[in-house]
Amino acid sequence: MSNDNKSIHEFDVNLICEYFAGMERQGPGSPEVTIDAIGFIDNLTDESRIAxxxxxxxxxxMILAQxxxxxxxxxDLFPAFIDLFNANAAKHNLxxxxxxxxxxxxxxxxxxxxLDLIWSEGAIxxxxxxxxxNEWRRFLKKGGYVAVTEASWFTEERPEEIDRFWVEAYPEIDTIPNKVAQLQKAGYIPVATFILPENCWTEHFYAPQVAAQEAFLNKYPGNKTAEELVAYQRQEAKLYDKYKAFYGYVFYIGKKI
Ligand SMILES: C[S@@+](CC[C@H](N)C(=O)[O-])C[C@H]1O[C@@H](n2cnc3c(N)ncnc32)[C@H](O)[C@@H]1O
Known part of the structure; x- marks a missing residue:
């Protein structure tokens, strides 16, 4: 990747929303992984407040609620996602x-x-x-939990191409032990840490995008923003395939002390 490639943040926000709105998920994850993470949270009742x-x-x-x-x-920052979210809740009778x-x-x-629990997959x-x-901690009750997924390095060192890609996309990417130390320093007991399996990226995130990309390009022929967005997603998927031994998403679950 060349240094002058645009970051995703520079693309038109509405088009990004439209692109991702049709997907079940807007980031890597899976129902199984959400359920596994819930297994570490031990304080919930019908009265619990979750964000x-x-x-x-x-x-x-919806998996969390079920x-x-x-x-x-x-x-969420984007009204279009929240409209779909509430329709989704109604569809599941939740x-x-x-x-x-x-x-x-x-x-x-x-x-x-x-709050008893703050959840955030692929968004912190x-x-x-x-x-x-640090900022969310005060909203939690003592003994409440935070459960987030975060891009993390699996190794101390990695090939330059992927290092450069991530440092441009998200300079805070770091190794798992460093992230755990940050969790602890922020005032949480590090309860659990686990790497999301590959299928969270391939089957649940990149595969559904393949058909959507064609439809999207057909809908916006010649639109540079749409073309760049699709090119960026395809490049990201290729890089994942090539360098998945070096990085991925990790669930970090902490309990407020
Ligand atoms: C990679 S997506 C993950 C979405 C979902 N949690 C999932 O895992 O499928 C990141 C989400 O964060 C939202 N977002 C971005 N900035 C935000 C902010 N400042 N406050 C709330 N949501 C934000 C985006 O709109 C998007 O829905």
Whole structure:
């Protein structure tokens, strides 16, 4: 990849939303992994208050709601995702326990110590792992949990091409032990850490995009933004295939001390 390649953040936001809105998930993950992560959370009841930050259209939220008790608020910056999220909740008959609202993870309106669990799959990077963990902590009750997925290096060293790609896309990417240390330093007991299996990227994230990419390009012929977006996603998928031994998403689960 050349240094002058555009970062995804520079593409037109509405087009990105449209591209991802048709997918079950907007980031790597799977129902199995969400369920595995829920297995580490031991304090939930019907009265529990849960937030899913950067919830997207709610693929993981509906799984969470089906496998854990409590009331869930999904928060995402983009109204189009929240509309689909609430339609998704109704489709699963979860509208009494699951509600999506538009908001930003850096300006949350929860009360201090209101929440039992903060969930966030593939989204904390938007404000940064350390910042998110530090800022969200006050909203958790003592003994409450944070459960997030985050891009992480599997090795101390890696090939230059993938190192450069990630340092441009997300400079906070780091090794698992360093991320665990950040979790601990932010005031959480590191309860569990596990690497998401490959199929979270291949089967659940990149494969559904293949057909959608063709349809998207046909809908916006000659549109440079659409072409660049698809090219970027294809490049990302190729890099994953080539360098998946060196990085991936990791679930970090912490308990507020
Ligand atoms: C990679 S997607 C992950 C979506 C979903 N959690 C999943 O795993 O399928 C990241 C999400 O974060 C949302 N987002 C970006 N910046 C945000 C912010 N400041 N506050 C809340 N959500 C944000 C995006 O709209 C997007 O839905």
């Amino acid at each position: 899913d930050l950067g919830c997207g259209t709610g693929g993981q939220t 496998h854990a008790p409590g009331v869930i608020t999904g928060i 509208q009494n326990r699951v509600k999506g609202i538009v908001g930003s993870m850096d300006a949350l309106s929860f009360q201090d110590e209101e 990077y938007n404000i940064g792992f350390e910042r998110g963990l």
